[in-house]
Amino acid sequence: MGLSLSKRVVNTLQTSPEFDSACTTVFADCLSLSQQAFAGVRSYQLFSATERLHAILFHTVPLVSRWVPDPPGRIQVDQALKAVISRRTGGEEKITLDEAQFKEFEVEVFAEAVVSMAGKEVLKSVPLGVVGIAGFGAVVKPGKDLVAAAIGAYALGVVTSIYFSLGK
Structure with missing residues (x-):
């Protein structure tokens, strides 16, 4: 599905007030659950945090409602964590994400989930x-060029439709 789709989804999530509010709520919940023992969200909390965030976003963010029917899996959570960690300095010892890093992590998780589901739809x-x-061409026999053009137009239409559905 390419880089441009991913950027489009990331931009949609980053500029969504609903996404921002949900991330803030889930971040605060994670701090509360750990009784403020850490300055941020620990790596072992990320999977359940992503599940809670999905439960909120599924009802408030149309992009998530349409493309992410189930919470992202552990593999997607782990991949997103690795991507976020690779962009920060300091290595992987005792990973704790502050609120901005937590939001960056969740954008990564949900953008990948949306793009993955869009690719499957294509x-x-x-x-x-x-x-x-x-099949219609075989029955009607309009000519190979016309059938090929119709197939090309259809494929382009499907891809374009999915591309535009990934924005606001």
């Missing part, structure tokens, strides 16, 4: 439509 939708167009 892989599901395009072949079905192509088969339908090719």
Whole structure:
């Protein structure tokens, strides 16, 4: 699905007041659950924090409602943590994310989840439509060029539709 889709999703999440508010709420919950023992969210709290954030976002952020029906899995959480850690200095000893880093982490998790689901939708939708167009072409016999053009237009339409649905 490419880098531009990912940037579009990241921008949508970063500028969403609902996403920002939900991250602040979940961050405060994590601090409360650890009884303020740490200055931020510890790595062992991230999976459950992501689940709680998904529960909030699913009802308030249309991008998440449409593209992330289930909370991101542990693998996505771990990959996002590695991505955030690789951008900061100081190594991996006793990882604690402050509020800004926590939001960066959650943007990473949910952007990857959205782009992944959008890619799956393309892989599901395009072949079905192509088969339908090719079947129609076999019955009607309008010519190979017309069928090829219709298939190309359909594929472009599906991809464009998904691309625009990833924005605001």
